[in-house]
Amino acid sequence: MGVGIQVEDLNAWYGSTHTLQDINLHIPANHATALIGPSGCGKSTFVRCLNRMHETNPIARATGVVKMGEIDIYREASPVEIRRRVGMVFQRPNPFPTMSIYDNVISGLKLNGFRNRRILDETVERSLKQAALWEEVKDDLKKKSGASLSGGQQQRMCIARALAVDPEVLLMDEPASALDPVSTSKIEDLIFQLKTQYTIVIVTHNMQQAARVAENTGFFLNGKLVEFDSTHKIFTNPRDKRTEDYITGRFG
């Protein structure tokens, strides 16, 4: 089951650049939440703060509180534990080039020492099916390197890799930006299925996608969360003029 995420006064920096400013929001458990906003406004940075990936950048820094369920992830848990519970799909696909497709998908389990062959096989099949990649790769799972797939296939493999560990929270940073309409709609179906059991945060530039999959939507602008509300409200009757301009395409 998923857990909710409570974000309080989150600030993030790259060097001296104040990238995220005073973000406050609640991401409800077992729902999908979409994040929209113009390029460079801090969506990826925000998502990376939710599983403490932000701090892996040597020049980066973050302050504030992020609670997963009852746990304050910056103070009460190790980053390792948090990331084991939170799956992440990056904006750019990052397959392991020296591993086969099979090994790529189960790498999260392997590194934790999971050895049950039967369950590993099942997990690979299940995650690849969920990520809509199974049919294309099932014949050379162990023969082909993860890097030999096409860009969109790599992205779906990375989704499968995140799903294989059965996370409680799934962070997806523009998971469908490199995908064709069919795979995109399969990924959206997947989000639909998963969100009854997982908490999903999805960054997207595609507003129809946000509207289709997410109950709640947040609009970021220049490092600030301008508005956060139910998707319906954001897209039909936003409170803030800037949100309205953005979703109606009158931005900038």
Added chain:
Amino acid sequence: MPVKPAVSVVASPAAEKTTPSSPAPVSPVREFLNTRGSGRLADTSFAALMLACACSIFVIVLFIFWILIQNSHLSLAAFGWKFFTREAWDPVSGDFGALPFIYGTLATSLLALAMAVPLALGVAIFLTELCPRPLRAPISFLTELLAAIPSVVYGLWAVFVLVPIMRDTLGPFLVKTLGWTGFFEGANFGVGLLTASIILAIMILPIISSLTRDIMTAVPHSQREAVLALGATRWEMIRIGVLRNSRIGIVGAVMLGLGRALGETMAVTMVIGNHPEIHKSLFAPGYTLASVIANEFAEATGDLYYSALIEIGLALFLVTIVVNAVARLMVWAVTRGAPSRAS
């Protein structure tokens, strides 16, 4: 004011088939992962272990330094820090100085670098970017084989092949073409600074080129594509897409080669002539820090002589440190302000 929605928010068909079901049972995978510890202890002990490894380097360096200082105290007391700038080397009257050796070491090593680095870069560029695929492995293998040959074998080869060539062919040619520079004057017996530099260059070539090749292979293919797609020629692609990305690593490779050149003993001793003198001419015999220790340590009679040789070791140690520091400074000066590679 009501907003005309840019997108329609209608529940898609997929929305209807997912009425929240009863909580799914915890999967075996999740169950397993939840039993795993935080790894904090493992991470901390790993970090501590690595720190210990790193510290051991410090300890070893300090220990060597301390031993060198301790064992050279006689000579340190007699000549002070002036030892490093004195030219005398007279075991009979007990008059010692390190300058000719420092000169010989620096001159041969830097000259060797000047010859080896362009060649090594050429070899590496050829191997990674230009060489037909089937030839790559054999050539790489040969390069690495060169690095594995013991230095005394290089020395023998130099004595039998390089010295005659220097004496009869290359030397006279250099006198004719570059004699006016003053670097190629005096009697040319085939042994001397230049011969030593050439054999050093040959010895460090494989290290520098194979390390550089590895560094250049590690540059992601997408970088090359990005430059090529801008309409770059092959050479521009190599310069911007490959060399620029690997410059810091290449400097590291060069430093390793230089380290080997500074400390090389056997092959140099066999062809440098072993005279502690400072001459501008590269035909003149010289002596290096490492060579004098190897040649004279066993016969060192008297405590001061012995102690002076140890101080020569100290000088070699300091020369290596200073040269490395200067190289780091140069890298820092070049890359300062430039964007570093994204993390």
